[in-house]
Amino acid sequence: MELDSGSSWSPWQSWSPCSRTCGGGAATRIRRCLIRHPLTNPCSGEQRQYKVCAVEDCLSGAVDFRQLQCAAYNHRPILQMRAARFEWVPFYGASSPCELSCLAKGQNFYYNFGRVLDGTKCEAGSNGVCINGQCLAVGCGQILGSQEEEDVCGVCGGQNNTCQRYRSVFITPHLTPGSLEYNEVTMIPAGATYIKVTDNSSNYLALQNRDYNYIINGNWAINWPGTYNVAGTKVHYRRSADHEESLEAIGPTKEDLHLMVLSMEQNSGIDYEYWLPNDRYWLYHGERSALQGTHHTVIEAAHSFTLTPRIEANTIPVTTTTISVRRPLAQPCYNTASRRQDWSQRNRLPAPSRPGNCGKCQRVRGKSNRIRQYCEKDFVLHVKIISKRTVGSETRYDARVVTTYKKRFAVLRREFLWVPNICDCPRLFTMREYVVMALRHVNYEQTLNRILLEADSFIRTYRPREDKLMKGLDKECEKQGYQLRVNSPG
Structure with missing residues (x-):
C-alpha cells in the first residue's frame, strides 16, 4: 500500500522581539512539521529561521555589543587564574568568531567565556551574525543563513523577470x-x-x-x-x-x-x-x-x-x-504598450519630415486673443522647450515649466506639450522659451490626461515684458463674464 506523503509545514509563527534595540540584533521564528502518518518522512527544510533586526546605528558614544559582553566580566574572579581580577576588551584573533574571546587589559593573554549572544556580529565590519555559536551570513530578505539571493530586481529568490x-x-x-x-x-x-x-x-x-x-x-x-x-x-x-x-x-x-x-x-x-x-x-x-x-x-x-x-x-x-x-531633462513616456526590446541604441533621432498637405500655419495675434485665450484655456505657462519628437501622427514637446501664470489643474516642473499634428503648427524650437496657452485633454477612455496645444493656441516667444502683460488678466476675465475656477495645487 502506498503511503501518503503525509507531512507539511505549518505557517511560520510571528517573529520574536529583537535581541537588541540598535546596532544590529537577531529575531527568530519557528514553524512545526505536521505529520499525518506515522511512517511518513519528516518535513524537509529548516524549522527555525533567524533574521537581522534593529540595524540602525546606535547613538554616538554607545558601547560596542561585543565589548559590552566582555565588560560584563570586569573584576569578576576567574577560578583558573587563582581568583585574579581583570578588565576585559574584545579579542578578534581567536579561532572562532562566535566565541566570546576577551583580552585582559594590560596583559598578553585572552580568555574564552563561551558563546557570544545571538545577534553579535562575527567580526568588526562584517555582515555575518552569530546565532547559536555559528556565523551566519545575512541573506535574502535579511534572513540569516538563507541560500536564496536577490535578483537584479531586488526580489528575494526572483528570476530577474520583474x-x-x-x-x-x-x-x-x-x-x-x-x-x-x-x-x-x-x-x-x-x-x-x-x-x-x-x-x-x-x-x-x-x-x-x-x-x-x-x-x-x-x-x-x-x-x-x-x-x-x-x-x-x-x-x-x-x-x-x-x-x-x-x-x-x-x-x-x-x-x-x-x-x-x-x-x-x-x-x-x-x-x-x-x-x-x-x-x-x-x-x-x-x-x-x-x-x-x-x-x-x-x-x-x-x-x-x-x-x-x-x-x-x-x-x-x-x-x-x-x-x-545645457540641462535637458529626461521625462517619462506614457505609452505602456509592450514592445520588443532592442538594446543597440544611440542617442540621436532623425528629424521628422513635414507632410506636404500641411498648408500655412495660423498665427494668433493681438491683445483681444491674448485675453480671450487666457480666460478660456486651462494652462498659461512660461516654458523652455527641451526636445521635440514625432509620436504617431502627433508632435510631443518635452518642456520645463519656468513660470505658471494660470493653471486649473496641477502642473509639474517638467511636462509634455502635445500638438495633434506633425505640421509644426504651432512651431516651437528647442532650447527656446515661450509663453503658451493650452487646454487639458482627457480622452473618452480616460487613458490620456495631457496638456494640448491646438493649431490656433496663443504662443509667444518669451520676453521679460510678458510677465507684466500677464498681470491683471484675471480681472479682465471677470469683466468679460468668464467664470474662473480655482487653481489646483501643485
Missing part, C-alpha cells in the same frame, strides 16, 4: 576648444537598481539629486573617489590615473537622479545602464519603437558665460574658463 534592463551610450556634442561644459547624460528614474556608468576620457562624471543639487563633481570642483550616500543607496565613485571613471550603485534609488558630465574633450561615449521594475520601465521607455531602437536626443549648448570655479572641501578645483551649460 524588471528590465535599460542601456545606452551618450556622446558629448562638439566642444569649443578651451571650454568646459556640463551636459546632462540622462535622468535615472527612482526605483532603479544595479546602476552602472563608465567613461574613459578626460571628462568627469557628475551626479545631481532630484532637486538638481550636485552630489558628486558639481560646480566645477572634482570630488575624491569614494562612497556617497545618495537617494537611499550607496554610490561608489571610482577614478583611476588612466582616466577610467565609473559610478555604481545597487539601489533601489528612492528619487530621480540626473547623470551629468563635465566635458573637457570629445569622448567616444559614456556607457550607462540600470534596471527598472516592469511598470516603470514601460512608463519611461515603453514608447520606443523596436524598429527605431531606444534613443536619447542630444541638444547643443544654449548659452555660455565666464565663471571662476568655487573650491570646496575635499575637492580638486577645475581651471577658470568659459562655461557652456
Whole structure:
C-alpha cells in the first residue's frame, strides 16, 4: 500500500522581539512539521529561521555589543587564574568568531567565556551574525543563513523577470576648444537598481539629486573617489590615473537622479545602464519603437558665460574658463504598450519630415486673443522647450515649466506639450522659451490626461515684458463674464 506523503509545514509563527534595540540584533521564528502518518518522512527544510533586526546605528558614544559582553566580566574572579581580577576588551584573533574571546587589559593573554549572544556580529565590519555559536551570513530578505539571493530586481529568490534592463551610450556634442561644459547624460528614474556608468576620457562624471543639487563633481570642483550616500543607496565613485571613471550603485534609488558630465574633450561615449521594475520601465521607455531602437536626443549648448570655479572641501578645483551649460531633462513616456526590446541604441533621432498637405500655419495675434485665450484655456505657462519628437501622427514637446501664470489643474516642473499634428503648427524650437496657452485633454477612455496645444493656441516667444502683460488678466476675465475656477495645487 502506498503511503501518503503525509507531512507539511505549518505557517511560520510571528517573529520574536529583537535581541537588541540598535546596532544590529537577531529575531527568530519557528514553524512545526505536521505529520499525518506515522511512517511518513519528516518535513524537509529548516524549522527555525533567524533574521537581522534593529540595524540602525546606535547613538554616538554607545558601547560596542561585543565589548559590552566582555565588560560584563570586569573584576569578576576567574577560578583558573587563582581568583585574579581583570578588565576585559574584545579579542578578534581567536579561532572562532562566535566565541566570546576577551583580552585582559594590560596583559598578553585572552580568555574564552563561551558563546557570544545571538545577534553579535562575527567580526568588526562584517555582515555575518552569530546565532547559536555559528556565523551566519545575512541573506535574502535579511534572513540569516538563507541560500536564496536577490535578483537584479531586488526580489528575494526572483528570476530577474520583474524588471528590465535599460542601456545606452551618450556622446558629448562638439566642444569649443578651451571650454568646459556640463551636459546632462540622462535622468535615472527612482526605483532603479544595479546602476552602472563608465567613461574613459578626460571628462568627469557628475551626479545631481532630484532637486538638481550636485552630489558628486558639481560646480566645477572634482570630488575624491569614494562612497556617497545618495537617494537611499550607496554610490561608489571610482577614478583611476588612466582616466577610467565609473559610478555604481545597487539601489533601489528612492528619487530621480540626473547623470551629468563635465566635458573637457570629445569622448567616444559614456556607457550607462540600470534596471527598472516592469511598470516603470514601460512608463519611461515603453514608447520606443523596436524598429527605431531606444534613443536619447542630444541638444547643443544654449548659452555660455565666464565663471571662476568655487573650491570646496575635499575637492580638486577645475581651471577658470568659459562655461557652456545645457540641462535637458529626461521625462517619462506614457505609452505602456509592450514592445520588443532592442538594446543597440544611440542617442540621436532623425528629424521628422513635414507632410506636404500641411498648408500655412495660423498665427494668433493681438491683445483681444491674448485675453480671450487666457480666460478660456486651462494652462498659461512660461516654458523652455527641451526636445521635440514625432509620436504617431502627433508632435510631443518635452518642456520645463519656468513660470505658471494660470493653471486649473496641477502642473509639474517638467511636462509634455502635445500638438495633434506633425505640421509644426504651432512651431516651437528647442532650447527656446515661450509663453503658451493650452487646454487639458482627457480622452473618452480616460487613458490620456495631457496638456494640448491646438493649431490656433496663443504662443509667444518669451520676453521679460510678458510677465507684466500677464498681470491683471484675471480681472479682465471677470469683466468679460468668464467664470474662473480655482487653481489646483501643485
